[in-house]
Amino acid sequence: xxxxxxxxxxxVADKDRIFNVAKRCIEDYQAGHDVVVVLSAMGxxxxxxxxxxxxxxxxxxxxxMDMLLSTGEQVSVAMMAxxxxxxxxxxxxxxxxxxxxxxxxxxxxxxLKRIDAERIFTELENRKIVIVTGxxxxxxxxxxxxxxxxxxxxxxxxxxxxxxxxxxEIFTDVDGVYTADPRIVPDARKMDEITYDEMLELASLGAKxxxxxxxxxxxxxxxxxxxxxxxxxxxxxxxxxxxxxxKMLVSGVAVxxxxxxxxxxxxxxxxxxxxxxxxxxxxxGINVDMxxxxxxxxxxxxxxxxxxxxxxxxxxxxxNAKKENFTAKQITSRENVAKVSVVGAGMATNPGVAAxxxxxxxxxxxxxxxxxxxxxxxxVLIDEKExxxxxxxxxxxxxxxxN
Amino acid sequence: xxxxxxxxxxxVADKDRIFNVAKRCIEDYQAGHDVVVVLSAMGxxxxxxxxxxxxxxxxxxxxxMDMLLSTGEQVSVAMMAxxxxxxxxxxxxxxxxxxxxxxxxxxxxxxLKRIDAERIFTELENRKIVIVTGxxxxxxxxxxxxxxxxxxxxxxxxxxxxxxxxxxEIFTDVDGVYTADPRIVPDARKMDEITYDEMLELASLGAKxxxxxxxxxxxxxxxxxxxxxxxxxxxxxxxxxxxxxxKMLVSGVAVxxxxxxxxxxxxxxxxxxxxxxxxxxxxxGINVDMxxxxxxxxxxxxxxxxxxxxxxxxxxxxxNAKKENFTAKQITSRENVAKVSVVGAGMATNPGVAAxxxxxxxxxxxxxxxxxxxxxxxxVLIDEKExxxxxxxxxxxxxxxxN
Numbered sequence: 001x002x003x004x005x006x007x008x009x010x011x012v013a014d015k016d017r018i019f020n021v022a023k024r025c026i027e028d029y030q031a032g033h034d035v036v037v038v039l040s041a042m043g044x045x046x047x048x049x050x051x052x053x054x055x056x057x058x059x060x061x062x063x064x065m066d067m068l069l070s071t072g073e074q075v076s077v078a079m080m081a082x083x084x085x086x087x088x089x090x091x092x093x094x095x096x097x098x099x100x101x102x103x104x105x106x107x108x109x110x111x112l113k114r115i116d117a118e119r120i121f122t123e124l125e126n127r128k129i130v131i132v133t134g135x136x137x138x139x140x141x142x143x144x145x146x147x148x149x150x151x152x153x154x155x156x157x158x159x160x161x162x163x164x165x166x167x168x169e170i171f172t173d174v175d176g177v178y179t180a181d182p183r184i185v186p187d188a189r190k191m192d193e194i195t196y197d198e199m200l201e202l203a204s205l206g207a208k209x210x211x212x213x214x215x216x217x218x219x220x221x222x223x224x225x226x227x228x229x230x231x232x233x234x235x236x237x238x239x240x241x242x243x244x245x246x247k248m249l250v251s252g253v254a255v256x257x258x259x260x261x262x263x264x265x266x267x268x269x270x271x272x273x274x275x276x277x278x279x280x281x282x283x284x285g286i287n288v289d290m291x292x293x294x295x296x297x298x299x300x301x302x303x304x305x306x307x308x309x310x311x312x313x314x315x316x317x318x319x320n321a322k323k324e325n326f327t328a329k330q331i332t333s334r335e336n337v338a339k340v341s342v343v344g345a346g347m348a349t350n351p352g353v354a355a356x357x358x359x360x361x362x363x364x365x366x367x368x369x370x371x372x373x374x375x376x377x378x379x380v381l382i383d384e385k386e387x388x389x390x391x392x393x394x395x396x397x398x399x400x401x402x403n
Numbered sequence: 404x405x406x407x408x409x410x411x412x413x414x415v416a417d418k419d420r421i422f423n424v425a426k427r428c429i430e431d432y433q434a435g436h437d438v439v440v441v442l443s444a445m446g447x448x449x450x451x452x453x454x455x456x457x458x459x460x461x462x463x464x465x466x467x468m469d470m471l472l473s474t475g476e477q478v479s480v481a482m483m484a485x486x487x488x489x490x491x492x493x494x495x496x497x498x499x500x501x502x503x504x505x506x507x508x509x510x511x512x513x514x515l516k517r518i519d520a521e522r523i524f525t526e527l528e529n530r531k532i533v534i535v536t537g538x539x540x541x542x543x544x545x546x547x548x549x550x551x552x553x554x555x556x557x558x559x560x561x562x563x564x565x566x567x568x569x570x571x572e573i574f575t576d577v578d579g580v581y582t583a584d585p586r587i588v589p590d591a592r593k594m595d596e597i598t599y600d601e602m603l604e605l606a607s608l609g610a611k612x613x614x615x616x617x618x619x620x621x622x623x624x625x626x627x628x629x630x631x632x633x634x635x636x637x638x639x640x641x642x643x644x645x646x647x648x649x650k651m652l653v654s655g656v657a658v659x660x661x662x663x664x665x666x667x668x669x670x671x672x673x674x675x676x677x678x679x680x681x682x683x684x685x686x687x688g689i690n691v692d693m694x695x696x697x698x699x700x701x702x703x704x705x706x707x708x709x710x711x712x713x714x715x716x717x718x719x720x721x722x723n724a725k726k727e728n729f730t731a732k733q734i735t736s737r738e739n740v741a742k743v744s745v746v747g748a749g750m751a752t753n754p755g756v757a758a759x760x761x762x763x764x765x766x767x768x769x770x771x772x773x774x775x776x777x778x779x780x781x782x783v784l785i786d787e788k789e790x791x792x793x794x795x796x797x798x799x800x801x802x803x804x805x806n
Binding site: 018019052057063064092095098142 | 466470478
């Protein structure tokens with residue numbers, strides 16, 4: 001069996017954790033499997049390198065930033081190969097050049113285009129554990145790129161697809177995917193299985209277990225993932241195309257507290273207005289979510305949307321600079337709001353879910369500011385300070401603890 | 404003009420020093436020159452990485468060690484490119500893959516085989532300052548290698564040769580090459596010029612300005628070097644094939660205190676004995692110097708040689724393990740000895756130099772333990788505690804301060 005195992009930065013933060021990971025990988029190796037390990041940079045290495053860069057240049061070139069950051073994973077993989085070596089197991093580390101992991105040229109947020117499998121297969125045939133740098137790639141100029149947030153997960157899934165791996169295990173510091181954040185909802189339950197689509201909705205909504213891009217890739221290449229803890233032997237959660245025959249109505253509740261709302265009020269009701277607004281934000285690379293448009297008064301309309309709280313200032317600056325173009329009478333913003341969502345593949349065919357969710361919020365006496373839905377998700381925007389309470393009420397009303 | 408400038412780790416140890424180096428390079432760039440910069444790892448980075456490796460494996464694989472260590476220079480070059488960027492000058496960093504610097508496969512101590520000039524020339528044509536990782540290379544398997552001690556100097560010289568550079572400047576923390584160590588001999592004088600051969604003898608004898616391999620390479624490809632300080636604007640010392648018509652009798656005095664003597668006494672006087680001894684030491688990678696053989700008594704002979712003090716224990720272990728094979732009656736060692744040498748291209752045709760050097764030592768009442776000579780060098784082994792005094796007496800007798 002060929003197994004790809006991915007460990008994040010906290011799993012390799014120090015000597016003891018490195019050996020913990022090494023031993024887990026060696027177990028599979030000694031059971032006769034081929035083992036490919038994908039690692040992130042150790043602990044807070046990446047943050048440290050970013051801080052170092054900012055010392056010499058507050059706006060460093062993205063190309064040079066990737067050159068700098070990609071050293072972090074290279075240190076991890078070399079250290080891991082040495083640790084396995086000291087345990088008597090042959091291991092070899094490979095960076096993005098050596099694999100090679102071909103990406104496009106978008107520094108800081110590149111996309112994988114192609115992975116050469118030859119070198120890895122050669123090393124596996126020599127019965128070595130192969131340890132690959134996550135997060136990084138090489139573009140057509142031979143320059144280093146990084147894959148952006150959650151990049152190591154993406155590396156692992158892409159490798160699993162390219163190598164036709166039999167399993168792809170994503171190790172984190174939690175046991176798997178829960179029906180809600182267990183720190184907030186104590187009776188949250190770990191799910192045995194979840195579909196790609198549910199995972200995608202949960203990931204984008206703040207359940208920080210798997211990054212969206214890795215799940216999209218897994219769905220595209222039908223790579224079955226297992227999310228499990230590097231700290232214990234629990235079974236974890238399987239992420240795949242279809243789960244049990246009887247789909248859960250609602251799989252889980254997620255909250256994203258890093259949200260802010262922007263409203264453009266009194267826009268002329270004519271074609272092209274929405275395009276000009278969101279084109280402006282896209283040019284600045286600002287992620288927009290939960291867009292709502294309502295007819296206002298006097299042939300005008302209002303457009304509201306949410307952005308990550310950290311990007312609110314950028315968004316407001318960009319919008320105010322072009323206020324005239326948008327014909328907005330007023331641009332307002334509100335911080336300290338949270339998105340609370342229920343996700344479930346079974347929801348698509350069941351119209352009662354939204355009503356039930358709103359009932360929970362009514363019971364909790366929580367006011368809803370915005371509503372947005374997809375096939376398998378319902379999201380409401382509420383005050384941030386009420387988010388945890390909302391989660392508990394929703395978790396209860398759908399009886400998620402007892403499934 | 405195409406200029407290669409090499410800066411060591413202490414020259415880029417922190418933000419201020421990075422900007423100091425950046426500004427010096429930018430001066431040349433703004434004067435219209437093409438500038439290629441070679442950097443070592445920042446400050447004590449390499450030592451830190453080695454310590455980290457030893458934590459997980461006391462005897463790490465050399466291949467993985469090179470994978471780990473090569474991250475150090477990559478951090479330096481990215482940081483430097485960012486610093487130059489913040490000063491408004493276009494710069495690009497390149498690692499060993501990107502250049503590419505082809506080496507053989509001897510991890511930890513590889514030799515450069517070929518440098519591709521294309522990428523560098525392309526970047527120079529785009530009027531960028533090109534910043535290259537010193538010390539590292541790539542072998543035919545696409546694996547990273549390092550060039551061993553003084554590797555960044557070697558990178559700089561090899562680049563200067565491959566690019567047909569007009570100048571190759573090696574920046575250190577001293578003003579250039581002195582007639583003796585100025586910390587020991589206060590009236591030591593900085594030399595304006597020195598030949599490759601003199602520099603080779605001085606470098607191997609402990610004048611820690613340039614590593615031997617870089618000087619050998621410079622001699623081979625006739626790359627004229629300038630050794631100068633990164634801390635001031637002084638002229639430095641030019642290292643080249645021929646110096647002024649009238650060669651100095653003696654150029655300088657060097658001392659190497661990291662020495663130990665090993666003696667094998669009472670060896671059978673038959674063929675193959677010396678081979679078996681030094682072959683054993685070579686297998687352990689121990690550098691041997693100052694080999695002397697003397698006829699002993701009763702058809703036996705004695706062989707003495709020096710090794711770096713740090714390698715004495717290894718050498719003694721290796722020899723004692725095979726003592727029987729060597730037919731040695733006794734193997735003795737002596738620590739705390741120093742090699743003191745005079746070097747001068749003019750010495751070859753002047754038989755009085757040795758006598759004059761011995762006169763100085765006699766005047767100082769210093770006992771000579773071993774003597775070894777080359778065409779342009781005379782070395783004596785003396786007690787380490789007398790080394791500094793010996794240097795001063797020798798420096799005086801050749802009147803080196805006043806030339």
